[in-house]
Amino acid sequence: MADAIPAGGRNRFDLAELAGAFGDLGTLIPFVVAYVSILKVDPTGLLLGVGGALIAAGLVYRTPVPVQPMKAIGAIAIAQTAGSAVLTPATVVGAGLVTGVFWLLLAVSGLATKLARLVPAQVLIGIVMGLGLSFMREGIGMMGQNAWLAAAVLxxxxxxxxxxxxPAMLVLLLIGVAVALCAQPTLADRLALIRPDFRLPSFAWPSLAANDLWQGALLLALPQLPLTFGNGLVALVDENNREFADRPxxxxxVALTTGLMNVWASAIxxxxxxxxxxxxxxxxxxGARTGGASILLGGLLVxxxxxxxxxxxxIxxxxxAPVLGVVLFLAGAELAISGRTQDAExxxxxxxxxxxxxxxxxxxxxxxxGCLFVWAARRGWIRA
Structure with missing residues (x-):
């Protein structure tokens, strides 16, 4: 990777970074659509929150550190709202605020680092591999909406x-746009009517009630914690430091930026x-190799x-969905392969x-x- 990055690890802004910037769309777009259409979350606050966090991540880390919706929170909130309409955008804001404060406390106290050190190498490899396989499975599900199209795109x-x-990603996006326009003959005319309409998001905290914070913490934030710890903290650090050893x-x-970006997003x-x-x-x-990819995507979202x-x-x-499924499938394969082990035992x-x-x-x-298994095996209580 060293020959593909600028001297000193500076962020790069070229065609490869632009293509790589869209490598996480298979996760981002479905959640954005569901949040806006089902939960009625304000799209301005949603996109500005993600875009601002991406720009900050690119500047801070100088590697393609992503920013994505928390999957457990999103899945629970969307499923609950679609089924019984008990959750509101304020509940989501409350979950974001509680989550942000929690990760800030873990970062400031040093507890995040101590907990991460408890995860053995074999367990970390397994988590990364499993996450990759789950991404591939989700991608296959999206590809199944039009199997022949997805196969051709793949x-x-x-x-x-x-x-x-x-740049493969830019070609895939062009194919997706062409397919969408052909499948929906009126889409081009509707897109042509779009005009810029500048609008700032509202400050969300004053409208929060105690019940929003309570429901957000209990129903949404709590189930997300182990997923964020495994995927968004431990696995991310391992992935980054193997891919970009010169920029560890x-x-x-990571716990600190997770907290800060959730406080920021909840405020708007x-x-x-x-x-x-x-x-x-x-x-x-x-194709992404620097934080330029995060900054480019973040700027577009802003x-x-x-x-x-x-x-x-x-828009x-x-x-x-089939094209996004291909993107998600290939991203999962990349992650699963990166988690391979050479352990001969x-x-x-x-x-x-x-x-x-x-x-x-x-x-x-x-x-x-995994942690309990390794701990018990080291004490001779069990044997694989």
């Missing part, structure tokens, strides 16, 4: 990634966010937020594989299982 992507100097990052700093009515190893794998797979927030759902129709391989299998279901349980 072949094109693999050929471009292996043999072409063309620390657990404490945004959504809970985290960093993630899967998102980094997606950025890297499609412009969309401030000038085109009310047209967001229409996102340009990205069909059968016991080490057993821990890795069983932890990976559990991580496709629940990262927190996988981490707890």
């Amino acid at each position: 072949v094109v992507a693999l050929v471009l990634l292996a043999r072409s100097r063309l 990052i620390e657990v404490r700093r 009515g945004g959504i809970p966010m985290c960093h993630g190893a899967g998102g980094m794998a997606g950025h890297v797979r499609f 412009v969309l937020a401030l000038c085109f927030g009310d047209s967001l759902l229409l 996102l129709q340009l990205f069909p 059968r016991g080490g391989r057993f821990v890795v594989l069983t932890t990976a299998a559990l991580a496709t279901w629940h990262v927190g349980i996988a981490a707890l299982y």
